[in-house]
Amino acid sequence: MPQPTHTTEADFLAAYSIHDYPIPLASVDVCIFTLHEDHLKVLCVKRSDHPHKDRWALAGGFVDIRGDDNLEATALRVLAKKTGITTPYLEQLVTIGNNSRDPRGWSMTAVYFALIPYVALPQTGSEQSQWQDITIALTLNLAFDHQQLLAMALTRIRAKVLYSLIPANLIPAPFTLTELQHAYEIIMGYEIEKKSFRRRLEREQVLTATGQSKQEGAGRPAALYTLKPECALFNFKRQLDSE
Amino acid sequence: MPQPTHTTEADFLAAYSIHDYPIPLASVDVCIFTLHEDHLKVLCVKRSDHPHKDRWALAGGFVDIRGDDNLEATALRVLAKKTGITTPYLEQLVTIGNNSRDPRGWSMTAVYFALIPYVALPQTGSEQSQWQDITIALTLNLAFDHQQLLAMALTRIRAKVLYSLIPANLIPAPFTLTELQHAYEIIMGYEIEKKSFRRRLEREQVLTATGQSKQEGAGRPAALYTLKPECALFNFKRQLDSE
DNA sequence: TCAATAGTGTCTATGAGACAATATCTT
DNA sequence: AAGATATTGTCTCATAGACACTATTGA
DSSP, X not given: OOOOOOSSHHHHHHHOOGGGSOOOEEEEEEEEEEEETTEEEEEEEEOOSSSSTTOEEEEEEEOOTTTOSBHHHHHHHHHHHHHOOOSOEEEEEEXXXXXXXXXXXXXXXXXXXXXXXXXXXXXXXXXXXXXXXHHHHTTSOOSXXXXXXXXHHHHHHHHHTTTBOGGGGGSOSSEXXXXXXXXXXXXXXXXXXXXXXHHHHHHHTOEEEEEEEEOOSSSOOEEEEEEOGGGTTOBOSSOOOOO | OOOOOOSSHXXXXXXXXXXXXXXXXXXXXXXXXXXXXXXXXXXXXXXXXXXXTTSEEEEEEEOOTTTOSBHHHHHHHXXXXXXXXXXXXEEEEEEEEESSSOTTSSEEXXXXXXXXXXXXXXXXXXXXXXXXXHHHHTTSOOSTTHHHHHHHHHXXXXXXXXXXXGGGXXXXXXXXXXXXXXXXXXXXXXOOOHHHHHHHHHHHTOEEEEEEEEOOSSSOOEEEEEEOGGGTTOBOSSOOOOO
């Protein structure tokens, strides 16, 4: 790709056009997770248009370089459109770029995952979106490479659950310690020791007691807590047993 | 962005042009690390052209959608061009996309870091590349947002050194346990206990003894090992103390 | 009082840190 | 033998798991 030589940067930029070279499509896909009725769910969208019309897919969209200040803004726009939620836990998972994932051409997608407390989905626009149980979603033959992206997101979440506080982002606050532990157990797929679980939280002082309590049927009321905002990204140094 | 409706996917794709919408520039940047003379070094390139002409930068380049099968191929191409190395440890770090990082326009870059044993740099082409000591590199006022990218790469590596085998990728194989431990210590910035270090390696059986040994001046010869290929991505469950 | 749920006490097991002791080289 | 470097033995400490025990509520 030979280029003329320019004396100043301004000179160079004035002559520069991105259309001199073909460039990839740029998109963002978001695995939006929540917990509902004792199951981990992911938001799936029924595609209303080509390509892969009428197949289920993850939430996603092209980067709008006029409207989106940055990649995260694209992710938040996609998320807000589908769920109405504007302050999720949002983490970049991976970026995939190749010529085979999208029939429209060489495509580069930044994949994020978002964790939110359950909300009923507003059905906006022509695309139908739905919370799908994870085990179901993995059998839906999702569009593009979304099956693999979802699998990667699950792998990441199941790794992080062992040493982070991410499940706190999947349930409404305030929550009881039992509710929080239950969120961990649903993601992990097995039960953990109540005492170990509480000891870690206590030792690291990552929760705030609201002073309120909540009663589950009969039995002693449980204290309610919130996650300290400054501890949202806290990582324990030692992991829980991986079964 | 209104679009006509198409009956079939083939119909849709035939009418599709990526130039209907403006899209970001797509690039890959690579923090190439090595260990040399008891220091962690990063490969820096003196930019021979605008923008940021004559400033130091990380290795990087635009995605070539005709030549690169995928993003990793772009990273490997950049790496091979600068170092001649084709089989590095290569890990995706983060992807940054915004309108401010590159004066040429909205730019999306997938950032990788590569870990390689030291090699003298072939000086190919017009751009001068050099191994820079990390502490120096952080003061070079790198081009674009490369200062931040380098800082992120360092953060990632210093986190992973506590529970992974990544330092083994920075030294030539085979290596002695003392050499490997030294690689860890350079990255960590403090010394660790020989016994703990060796115990972990022994317990997890992640190294292969070559049967050879190597003598460092006077003193007992040290056994030589290589990293088992299938353990390249092994993670210890517990971390070393973070000082 | 009993059932149910929340919360605690405490013993064991694992694996990291500390550091002393032993082994195998060169000079 | 002395000095240097490699390798191992073993005690201590921190933290997770197991599990029994106590606490507080409604019926």
